[in-house]
Amino acid sequence: MQYREIGKTGKQAGIIGLGCEQLDRRPYAQVEETVHAALDCGVNLFEVFMPGLEVRTNIAKALGTRRRDVMVQGHIGSTDIREQYDISRDLPTAKRYFEEMLRLFGGYVDFGMMFFIDSEKDYKEVFETGFADYVLRLKEQGDIGHIGFSSHNPETAMRVIKTGLPELMMFSINLAFDLYPAKDNVLDELHKGLDAAAFRGIDPKRAELYKLCEQSGVGITVMKPFGAGKLLSPEHTPFENPLTVPQCLHYALTRPAVASVLPGCETAAEMVDVMRYFDASDEERDYTPVLGTLRNDFAGQCVYCSHCLPCPADIDIATVNKYLDIARLDVDNVSPSVRSHYASLESAGSDCIGCGSCEERCPFGVRVIENMAEAASIFEKR
Numbered sequence: 298m299q300y301r302e303i304g305k306t307g308k309q310a311g312i313i314g315l316g317c318e319q320l321d322r323r324p325y326a327q328v329e330e331t332v333h334a335a336l337d338c339g340v341n342l343f344e345v346f347m348p349g350l351e352v353r354t355n356i357a358k359a360l361g362t363r364r365r366d367v368m369v370q371g372h373i374g375s376t377d378i379r380e381q382y383d384i385s386r387d388l389p390t391a392k393r394y395f396e397e398m399l400r401l402f403g404g405y406v407d408f409g410m411m412f413f414i415d416s417e418k419d420y421k422e423v424f425e426t427g428f429a430d431y432v433l434r435l436k437e438q439g440d441i442g443h444i445g446f447s448s449h450n451p452e453t454a455m456r457v458i459k460t461g462l463p464e465l466m467m468f469s470i471n472l473a474f475d476l477y478p479a480k481d482n483v484l485d486e487l488h489k490g491l492d493a494a495a496f497r498g499i500d501p502k503r504a505e506l507y508k509l510c511e512q513s514g515v516g517i518t519v520m521k522p523f524g525a526g527k528l529l530s531p532e533h534t535p536f537e538n539p540l541t542v543p544q545c546l547h548y549a550l551t552r553p554a555v556a557s558v559l560p561g562c563e564t565a566a567e568m569v570d571v572m573r574y575f576d577a578s579d580e581e582r583d584y585t586p587v588l589g590t591l592r593n594d595f596a597g598q599c600v601y602c603s604h605c606l607p608c609p610a611d612i613d614i615a616t617v618n619k620y621l622d623i624a625r626l627d628v629d630n631v632s633p634s635v636r637s638h639y640a641s642l643e644s645a646g647s648d649c650i651g652c653g654s655c656e657e658r659c660p661f662g663v664r665v666i667e668n669m670a671e672a673a674s675i676f677e678k679r
């Protein structure tokens with residue numbers, strides 16, 4: 298397992314965690330086997346949005362004393378009053394469900410997530426009532442370690458980030474979702490069937506959201522990395538060929554601010570299968586061939602794929618481009634953490650000798666030499 302810092306929280310998450318949704322309504326033995334497989338693989342972040350008492354109890358029991366070695370994302374406002382997944386912003390109801398979760402998980406939840414903030418209505422119900430105040434109180438009381446939220450909508454998510462309250466965002470990230478215009482509801486699209494006819498290149502709002510998170514020190518955890526399995530399916534993929542598990546994980550892990558991807562695994566075998574990411578070669582992780590038919594949509598835009606390497610100056614071009622993209626959000630106010638990440642690179646933009654070999658190799662026509670010079674002028678000027 299590799300570990301990454303979650304935003305500015307000081308906490309380190311395994312880059313692969315476990316989304317526990319698939320363990321809902323499964324026998325305890327299966328929950329235990331899957332959770333133990335995850336623990337044995339070094340997973341230390343468990344996503345538990347499900348409101349059901351039985352699945353929460355099963356997960357807590359399976360963690361046992363190892364609960365203290367791992368982190369849990371628990372959601373505030375996730376309920377099952379009508380015996381199905383539901384959202385409630387009614388404070389007494391939300392409190393009842395969350396206090397139950399606290400009791401089951403040792404009186405403490407590492408990340409208290411404000412559940413499902415997608416629409417204007419969701420935003421108002423969280424920030425224009427006492428809901429967000431309750432979440433803040435949970436943190437002040439030490440019931441939760443950090444405040445997070447979940448969303449599928451980039452515009453609403455940016456509003457939430459700009460309140461300054463969250464330290465973590467769980468967002469639905471995969472290559473297909475990123476190609477949908479921000480106004481489209483990706484959950485509806487997923488339900489209808491993903492359709493490449495709607496793709497318009499990497500959506501600028503989604504890209505901006507990830508950069509805003511990095512700039513603001515908000516870590517991202519990723520849900521739906523496989524688009525509910527549709528990206529992996531020959532029948533349902535919107536691309537010419539299905540993506541593989543390593544390609545989907547690598548795409549999500551190469552977005553700015555992403556700390557951990559949380560695939561839903563239903564069995565120990567699925568958990569072990571997901572961990573094959575660490576054995577996959579660069580070629581096996583490479584998601585760009587899938588974009589072949591959409592290439593024009595990406596003209597000039599870096600997708601952080603590293604096809605341009607090797608660089609004779611040993612520049613990690615994708616990473617420099619990533620920090621440059623974040624800095625371009627507001628060049629006069631680049632966050633100290635982004636500057637410090639850039640400063641820690643072994644080779645910087647100014648090391649570019651302008652050989653041009655990267656531009657010949659880049660499938661997307663990125664003007665790398667110009668980018669390296671721009672990065673040097675933003676990050677290296679005294």
Ligand code: SF4
Nearest residue numbers: 599600602603605659
């Ligand atoms: S410059 Fe081109 S090849 Fe290099 S990481 Fe960006 S998109 Fe990929």
Ligand code: SF4
Nearest residue numbers: 608649650652653655
């Ligand atoms: S042009 Fe610059 S960044 Fe590109 S390969 Fe040559 S030295 Fe590296």
